[in-house]
Structure formats: C-alpha cells, structure tokens
Amino acid sequence: MGAYSAYGLAVDTALPLPGDWRAPVRGQPGVTVEPSVADAISDAWSGFAEPGWTGWTEGRRFTVEHGVEGDARLVLEAIAEFHLSASGDRLLAAAEDLSRADVLRVLLDSVLASVSLRTGYEAMHAGAVDTPHGVIAVAGATGAGKSSLIVALLGRGADFFSDDIVALRRCDDGVLALPGPPVMTVPAGGDVPGKPLADLGGERWVAVQGAPAPRPLTAVILLCSPSGGEGDKPPSMLSVLGHLLRYPRTAERERSRFELASDLVARVPIIRLNARSGTPMELADQALRRLGVWRTVTT
Amino acid sequence: MSADSILDERFVVPDHVVHRSFAAETVVLNLETGGYHGLNEVGGFMLGVLAATGDPGEVVRRVVTEYGAPLDRARTDVASFCTDLLERRLIERAKRLPGR
Numbered sequence: 001m002g003a004y005s006a007y008g009l010a011v012d013t014a015l016p017l018p019g020d021w022r023a024p025v026r027g028q029p030g031v032t033v034e035p036s037v038a039d040a041i042s043d044a045w046s047g048f049a050e051p052g053w054t055g056w057t058e059g060r061r062f063t064v065e066h067g068v069e070g071d072a073r074l075v076l077e078a079i080a081e082f083h084l085s086a087s088g089d090r091l092l093a094a095a096e097d098l099s100r101a102d103v104l105r106v107l108l109d110s111v112l113a114s115v116s117l118r119t120g121y122e123a124m125h126a127g128a129v130d131t132p133h134g135v136i137a138v139a140g141a142t143g144a145g146k147s148s149l150i151v152a153l154l155g156r157g158a159d160f161f162s163d164d165i166v167a168l169r170r171c172d173d174g175v176l177a178l179p180g181p182p183v184m185t186v187p188a189g190g191d192v193p194g195k196p197l198a199d200l201g202g203e204r205w206v207a208v209q210g211a212p213a214p215r216p217l218t219a220v221i222l223l224c225s226p227s228g229g230e231g232d233k234p235p236s237m238l239s240v241l242g243h244l245l246r247y248p249r250t251a252e253r254e255r256s257r258f259e260l261a262s263d264l265v266a267r268v269p270i271i272r273l274n275a276r277s278g279t280p281m282e283l284a285d286q287a288l289r290r291l292g293v294w295r296t297v298t299t
Numbered sequence: 300m301s302a303d304s305i306l307d308e309r310f311v312v313p314d315h316v317v318h319r320s321f322a323a324e325t326v327v328l329n330l331e332t333g334g335y336h337g338l339n340e341v342g343g344f345m346l347g348v349l350a351a352t353g354d355p356g357e358v359v360r361r362v363v364t365e366y367g368a369p370l371d372r373a374r375t376d377v378a379s380f381c382t383d384l385l386e387r388r389l390i391e392r393a394k395r396l397p398g399r
Contacts, residue, residue, distance in 0.1 A: 237319070237326045238337045251330040255317060258328045262319040 006108065007116035007123070007167035008178035008214070015098060017108065018197050019182030020209040029088070029119050033107070036092035041083040044092060046071050053247045055110065058102045059201055062110050064247075074114060076106045088119055101198035105205055108181040113165045114247065121167045121178065122260050123245045126220070128166045128177060129158035130211055133293050134218030135177040137166050139243040144223040145275045145283075147186050152284035154193050160184065161211045165245070168217065170260050174267045177217040182210030219291045220270045223283075235270040237261055305378045306355045309393040316389050318346060327389055336387065341366065345380055353393055355381050 004011040005024040011017075013033035045067055052064030052072060060077040067073065070086035080095035080103045091111070095103045117123055126139035127150040136153070138146045147163070154160060162180030169176050185203050186192045194208035222235055222243075241261045246254070264270075271290050273283055312318070318327040325343025327336040338346060344365065348358045355377050362373040384390040 234323065236324050236337065237321060238324070238335060241326070241335055246333070249333060251315065254328060254330050254333055258317055258319070258326075262326075265321060 004181070005179065005210075006112050006181045007165070008121045008169065009112065009116055009119065011112065015093070015104075015107075017181070018104060019108075019207040021182055022179075022210045022212040025213055031084075031089055031091050031112075031115055031119075033091045033093055035098055036083075036094045038081055038094045041073070041081050041092050041094050044071070044083045044085070045073050046086075052114070057106055057110050062106065064114055072114070072118065074111050076103070076110075079103060080106060082107070082111050084115055084118070088115065091115060101205055102200055105183070105185070105200065108183055109164060112181070113167070113245070116167050116178075117245060117247050121169050122257055124166045124168060124220075124243050125164070125245060126166050126243060127163050127184075128161040128180075128217075129153045130161040130215055131158050131218075131293050133291075134216040135161050135166070136219045136221065136287075136291065136293075137177065137217060138221045138223060140223030140275065141225070144225060145280065146223055147184070148280040149221070149223060149273075149283050149287075150184070151186055151191075151193060152280035153287075155191075155281065156284050156288060159211065160193070160208045161215070166217075168260060170263055171216075173216060175217040175260060175264050176214050178214045179211035182208050184208050217264070217268055219293075220264070220268060221287050222270060222272045223275045224272055225275055235265075235272050237265045239272075240265055240270065305381050306359065306374060308355065308381075309353045310349060310355070310381065310385075310390040311353055311393045312346075312350045312389070313391050318350070320347065329387065329389060331388065334387070336389065342380065345377060346384070349381070349384075349390065 002013055003024045004017055004021050008028055010024045010028040010030040046069035047067055048065055049068040050066045052066050054063045063075045065073045072084040074082040083092040113123060124137055124139055126137040127146045128135050128137045138149050140146050163184040167178040184206050186206060188199060188202060188204045192204055192206055194206035197205045197207050222239060244257050273287055315330040318325055320343045323340060325338040345358050348361050358377045359373045362368050363370055
C-alpha cells in the first residue's frame with residue numbers, strides 16, 4: 001500500500017497515484033482508498049438520506065449524497081463511483097478503469113477534498129504556493145486565471161503547495177494550510193511546470209513535487225475581473241467567505257467556517273488583484289511586491 | 300408597526316446568530332438559514348449597541364452622540380434597522396419576565 005498526505009488526510013491505497021509525493025505527515029486522520037466495484041458500493045450504501053453537494057468536474061455532474069447511516073456516496077456521472085464509510089476512514093472506488101486520468105483527477109480533487117471537509121477541515125477554492133514566509137493562496141472565480149498566476153509564482157521561485165483547493169484549519173497562531181496532492185491542472189500550451197500526465201478538456205494535468213508539511217497561511221490574493229463590481233474597495237470578510245467551500249452545511253460547521261474566516265481577515269493580509277491588469281508574470285510580481293515577499297521569493 | 304412602538308421594545312441576538320466586526324464592516328451569520336449579511340460601519344455600531352443593551356432607544360441615543368445625527372433621523376433609521384433585523388431573524392423580541 002502507498003502512503004500519501006493530502007488535504008490533511010493520511011491516505012493509504014494500492015492505487016498508484018501520480019505526482020511526486022512527500023512522506024505522509026504523522027498524526028493526521030487516515031482514509032484507506034480501496035479499488036472496488038459498483039456492486040460492492042451498492043451493498044455498502046445505506047440508502048439516500050439527504051443531498052451533500054453537487055458540482056461539475058471533468059465535464060460531468062459530480063454528486064455527493066449522504067446515507068441514512070452517516071456514510072456518503074460520491075458519483076462522477078457515468079464514469080466513477082465512490083463510497084465513504086460512516087467512520088470516514090474507508091473509501092471504496094469503482095470505475096471501469098481506475099487508472100484513467102479523469103478518474104484519478106476527480107479522486108485527488110473533488111473526492112478527497114470532500115472526505116477532508118467531512119473530517120472537519122475547512123477549505124478554500126484556491127490554488128496555493130509556499131514561500132519562506134508561508135503559504136500564499138490565490139482565489140478567484142473559475143476562469144479568472146488562478147492557475148496561470150500560480151504557474152507564474154512558481155516561475156518566480158515559490159514552491160507548489162496545492163491546486164484548486166486548499167484545506168485549512170484554525171490554530172493558535174492563525175490559520176494553517178494543509179498541502180494538496182502534487183498534481184496541477186494548467187492551461188495547455190506554453191511552459192508548464194512538472195511532468196505532463198494527460199490533456200483533459202483543453203487543459204494539461206501535470207505531476208509536480210508535493211509540499212512536505214502543513215504551513216501557516218500568510219496571504220490571500222483575490223483575483224478579480226474589472227467588471228466584478230468590487231472596484232478599489234478593500235477585501236471584505238464576505239469576499240473571503242465567498243471562496244470557502246460550504247460543505248457540510250450544518251450549523252456547527254457554518255459557525256466553524258465563520259470563525260475561520262474571521263481569523264483569516266483579522267490576521268492574514270488579503271490583497272485584491274485585477275486579473276486583467278497584466279500578464280500572469282506581471283501579476284505575480286505585483287502581488288509579491290504588495291505582500292512584501294518579493295526579495296525572499298525571487299532571490 | 301410605528302417607529303415609536305418598535306423603539307419601546309426590547310430585543311436579543313439569538314444563539315443562532317453570530318457576528319464579527321472589523322474596521323469597515325460587520326458580518327452577520329444566521330446559522331439557521333446559512334445566510335450571511337454585511338453591515339457598514341454605522342450598521343455594525345448599531346448592532347453592537349443593540350446586542351449589548353437590547354434597547355433600541357439606547358441605540359438612538361448612541362447614534363446621536365457618536366455620529367451627530369439629528370434625533371428624528373436617528374429614530375427613523377434605528378426603527379427601520381430593527382425591523383429589517385427582525386424580518387431576517389437576526390434579532391428576536393426579548394421575553395418579558397412574569398410580573399413585569
């Protein structure tokens with residue numbers, strides 16, 4: 001079995017996962033990912049109780065449902081199905097071909113992130129890089145250019161930390177970010193970091209070197225469109241809350257999310273960048289200067 | 300409901316409402332609905348006084364003192380503010396103790 005760390009989880013699995021993984025972090029809650037078949041998932045599923053969340057990934061509907069006994073079923077329409085035990089430590093995975101790039105990508109992104117959220121972590125819809133000062137998250141609407149900015153920040157000497165989703169938890173000193181899987185989805189064409197794995201939906205999925213350990217979140221970049229209506233207003237707590245993943249939607253977790261966002265706004269510098277105000281590299285330079293980490297990252 | 304009547308009532312911020320104030324905004328979360336609400340600086344100030352005292356009349360007095368607002372304008376604004384919070388279930392009428 002391979003041992004991995006992603007989104008604050010210790011992941012054990014016989015599935016070969018792409019990317020340059022670091023040694024798993026000790027003391028994290030564990031989940032075992034077991035290759036399985038659809039019939040076994042049907043047998044394990046306790047029956048529909050309520051919807052979890054629904055989104056689109058890999059050009060298909062992705063659905064999370066909660067079972068009557070506290071388990072969860074996660075389905076990538078017509079492609080793959082997963083079942084998470086009520087205890088949250090066993091994930092069955094079924095697909096015609098579990099080694100397919102789109103199946104592995106949904107496992108490493110939406111599925112494990114959902115498991116992490118159910119375990120109790122919070123998460124931001126953002127990519128992130130690591131610097132000597134800590135982690136910089138880049139949040140923005142789909143298509144705003146998060147991936148291009150992350151690639152530019154890597155080009156300026158930052159290290160990869162997470163792609164698309166950053167798991168977070170509160171700590172005494174602020175907010176701790178937890179590394180994501182060592183894979184990235186980047187715009188196809190041009191120079192890309194890492195080793196290409198597959199071209200999916202006009203994008204390139206690449207393997208990169210993973211981050212070794214949780215790190216303090218020290219800045220958030222909100223990538224905005226000029227027509228977004230935010231103007232030159234300073235970033236607000238509401239704008240940060242808009243990028244936190246609201247799952248599960250229990251009152252207890254809503255409160256926890258609110259408290260994390262409060263800590264984040266109170267303690268972490270947040271800057272707004274106009275996504276159209278320059279090339280990705282110019283935006284990266286602008287962000288590093290405004291955050292005061294320019295020299296440390298680029299020299 | 301007239302402005303005068305709501306200003307004579309007493310209110311509490313229920314347990315299902317959490318709020319946090321920053322320099323330029325106050326954000327309120329209704330845990331029952333999952334809805335977030337943003338208040339500007341004056342709104343945040345009014346909610347803070349209301350949460351601490353439960354007394355809209357005290358909110359009026361503090362708004363007049365802190366912001367130099369005319370009394371009539373402050374009464375209208377605070378009454379409207381309380382009505383809005385009530386409709387969104389961000390405050391509740393305080394239960395009166397028996398015999399009072």
